[in-house]
Amino acid sequence: MTVLNKSKWKGGTLQIEPAKESFLHKLAQERQLEQQRPRRDTDDKHPNAPKLLESFSKAGVENFTMKAAVPGTEIPGHKDWVVSKYGRVLPVMQLRRKKGTKTCTIKYDPSKYCHNIRRLDPRTADADPPTPVAQLTWQMNSGDDDISRKRRGEFPPYRPPKPKRTHTDVLESIRAATQARPAQVVSCAKLKNHQPMNEFVPANDKRPAQRRERARYEDSDSEEEMRRLVALEQSSHNAPGRDVQDDNLEVVGDDYLVKFGGARQKRRGSLMNQDEDDYDSADTDELFTSRKRPVPPRENISGERTAAPKRKLGEQDKGTKKTAVLSKEAEEDSTGTEEMATSRKLSLPQKKNNIPEERTGKAKRKTKEDNGGSTEMMTVHSEEDEDETDSADSDYEAMFANVTRLEISLADLQKLAQESLEKRPPPDARVSPARVPKRGTLPEDILAALLGDDGSDDKREAKKEKQKGRRVARTRLPPFRGTATLDEDALKKTDVPENTKDKSDGSSSSFDEEAKAAAAVRRPRLSPQREQKQVSPDSEELPVSRKPSLPPQKNISEERTGKAKRKIKDDDDERSKEMSVPSEEDEDEVDSAESDDEAVFPNVTRLEISLAYLRKMAKEKRAPPDARVTSARVPKGGILPEDDMPAFLGDSSSEDEREAKKEKQKGSTVARTRLPPFRGTATLDEEAPKTTGAPQNTTGESDASSSSSEEEAEEAEEAVALRRPRLSTREEEERQRKDNKRRLAAVEQRRKEAQEHKKLIQGALANLDAVTPKTGKHIVFNFDDDDEPAAVAADDSVPARDKARAAASGPRLFGSSEDEEDGDDEEDGGRFHIRPQFEGQAGQKLMELQSRFGTDERFRMDSRFLEEEEKEDDKEESEVKTSVAEDEDFLQEEKRRNMSILQGLLGHQATSAKPSAKTKTFRDVSALHYDPSREEHAAFESKADSNKKSKSARRKKREEAQKLPEVSKEIFYDVSGDLKAMFGPAAVQKPAEQPKASWDEEEEEEEEKDEEQPAPEEPSGFMFSFFGDEIQTASEHKEYKAESIQAAKVFRWQKDSRLQDSSEDEEDEEEVQQEESGAAPKNTTEEMVSSSNNFFFFRIDDSRLSEGPKWFCRSSQLEEEREEWEERRTELRQEYRKKHKDACRKLKSSQKT
């Protein structure tokens, strides 16, 4: 190397050195070194540590702890090792710290500080293997949306940025964000309205401006943009896992009626009056939120709720309310409507409380604590309501809420009310159908207690139906009466029957309470006006009502009846006093009527929910209401119906008839207390005797019915169902006549009032007129100037000339100059001459001219002017006419063209579309008043006749069924000793098929005889068979069932005549079927009997004995059955709700029309 160094090579000097190592080579070497070094290090380390330990051990340190050493002592032989606190040996650390520019070292002496050393266990560190670096990055399973795709590096194809894009991007980003955080999405969904919007608004702030820009300048591409938007939407939303369960979206049909806009919508002619809208979004907002989430502050919600459904109520019950309001005076009416309006508008609970306040103000009873108490109660009731979460029942809730509200409002009888509250079973019971039966039985129990003596006395346990019927009658009646008492107006009466129908449904359930509430409402009203007569019963009733538990309830219910009765009397008193102006009490009555109406409805729901047997009961009950409807129009006679007379007539009627002795222990005590006032009313009231007569009638009837024990089963039904009709047949006409008379009187009175009103107005106007001439006098200044003809206020210049005439003419406003001129010979009538020149089109013009000139004599327009102008006018007119006609034609043609275009567009429409003939003509329901003298009002009469007819037909049918079939006398039976033949079922039917020869021949002979006869009725013939008999009763039973169903059909909302007809048909069909079935099952049983050869008496090894018990055993597990029921229940409930909705709708529509 050195030799060759600096040698010359091709004219240059070579510098030769060892070459630099290659980088790669160096690297390889380094790596090799590194690999070797750690091994060495570890080798070094390990020897070090034992050394230290060794030296430590020498110094008396074991396992880094030095016992019995003061902290801070240095370890001998080891620098910087000190004994720290707790005796551990630790090194003193030198920590370098940079503080600004200068560095300083801090000596950390462990003996000065508490230490907290944790020993790392190498084994545990080894135990969980270190995660490889490759796996240190973690990934989120993000969705398939744009953002996450972008994160992954997949970019969508470039789109030119447009104003739209920013918006969509924002949208998407938000969407992506929400997707990435599903919890957030959920919360958004839960928070409903506000949250998403708040999130959104700022993001979209740019939009309106852009939109507006676009609206102005790029209108044309709106469609394209929309398409693009749609595409975007689809692309972004068709991602999987997007199916968010729709929770609160409501889908409505095409025929959905806009609630408040609806009225406006119907007014198609006048579309502009939108200012009438009472639009308060805040209200709806609250409503909404309260609907959606049941939040702890319940009181608030309840207030809103009651407000919200109330609006609905206001809509729905407008008709009924109006009719109810009818009896009030005009001003009262207005206040009522105001109330309604306010209640509809206001949602705040405080304001709600104000309304009761108003009402109670009218009732003259209001204290502040009551108000407080009322709110409490309101909350309680609202809790009940909330349990019924279904929106479909919101109307009912509303009504129910109303009821409570009323009750509250008259809470000055707070004690009573509280009692009623206590008695009220736990509110939840109302909801679950499983518990409903309990509720349903509740009133029964009460009534059982009420009628306990009757029931025990009766000894007819088999006829529970009857009891039920009676109970029903009683339970149903008080509220009915409550409403009936208010039926002074005939119109209301038309409503009432329907109410009663509804009531019949509700009678089984917690209806007592409602009625009680009504009673509570009624009570304060009555007491001030019942001075002497009522004092005693009241004082008796009050202590009674204070008793705990059941007895008070009973008493209250009875008290209520007493109340109602007194109420009647009260009404009569009023009427006798000829109080044309209804007092506040009257208004209150109306209120209570409303409350009753409302109280009725919830019952319906509750009943419908209830179980099958309840339903059956209800069906049985439905027969009576029909009867009641017929006589519902009877205002006072009908008010004290026969059925409930026993309830409060004390010793009279049914109790008498049954000769109940025990009842006097209980029932009569109450009854007696109540009796005096009643008699008082009887003496006062002219119609009360009649009512007392009525029950006697019924008692006579029931006597007759009770005489025959066979008919009792039938009578049980009939006694309830038919008492009414029978009575009505007798007295119906009289009563109706009376009613009509009263109605006519009412109409007359109304007319008179209207006339008076008119007169009043006229009088006021006349006064106004009278004032004007006086003022005219002041204008006059030329009083004495006789010859001045043209006086503006000329009237008073005339009397100067002719005083007599002036006196005759009196105030003369319209005296013209002609009059003056014509002088005295022309009388007053002259100025009313028809002037021919002012007639017609031209005349009008002339008139205008004349009026322009005033009364100036010189420019008087007479007929001469007319003649001349006529032609010109004609010309002009014709021109105008032609132009108008042209215009018209033009417009018509345009219209035609438009229509043709439209037709081309829509395809199928008829050209000159008639303005939909369906447009309903508005009928003012409030003005509706039943007038018996008018023909068309016959439609309002409830058809009692058809019912009666059907009833009578039914009765006849029943009788027929009851009657044993006619047997021709010629047939005789040869009684053989053969028991089998005797008890065997009618072999008469198919004797030929009977193999038995023993009596075959005889039978055949008989058969022949039969055939000789026409034998038109009952082809089955006489059957002497126990089993046959049973069949007959079974068929009878079936008939009952069918009947009850038929009765149930006659709901208010199904009062289509069509339906009734069909039901009639059904009946007929049933008859036929019955006849058929009467034959068919006989055959089958015959066969069965003949095959099994069963006797009437049981034998030991009778198959029936083995079969029979099976009927009592459960075929499936209880659990299964329950489950099955659970499943079915929801279905049933839905079914019911649907039906109920339909019914509601029908009801509404029927009310509207």
Next chain:
Amino acid sequence: MRPLTEEETKTFFEKLSKYIGENIKLLVDRPDGTYCFRLHNNRVYYMSQNILKLSTNISRDKLVSVGTCFGKFTKTNKFRLHITALDFLAPYAKFKVWVKPGAEQSFLYGNHILKSGLGRITENTMQYQGVVVYSMADVPLGFGVAAKTTQECRRVDPMSIVVFHQADVGEFIRNEDALT
């Protein structure tokens, strides 16, 4: 001011029929008088005959508006409904959408209606069907185009658009200068 040409009428009716369908004929053939559509300044006005006659007294260049403006023809001869037509669309609307109270404001600011703001919708609404938008208190707020069918509306997530905004009563303020 002139009556609409055939083509214009067709375009106009096509647009209108998206919202009120065959109820257009109730507008054309009204029982309470003769009403007609007139074009003025590219805008379509709906007015009664009487007003039409009265309006002839005003020179065309001075006439700003007459009757009710239904909308205007764009430069590309498409028709665009204005919010002023709402008075006539709302009562005859075949398909409606109700907006929740919380989403009302958003809609009235010109935004589309999202699923979260959708309170109620007429059943069987087709896609791209013109709908009239109501508040939950049944106050007409405007109109739009259904972005989804009723069935789809049930399923989509709450942030998706269900109704495209077309016009809302907020325009009375926002677009005050442009509306006639």
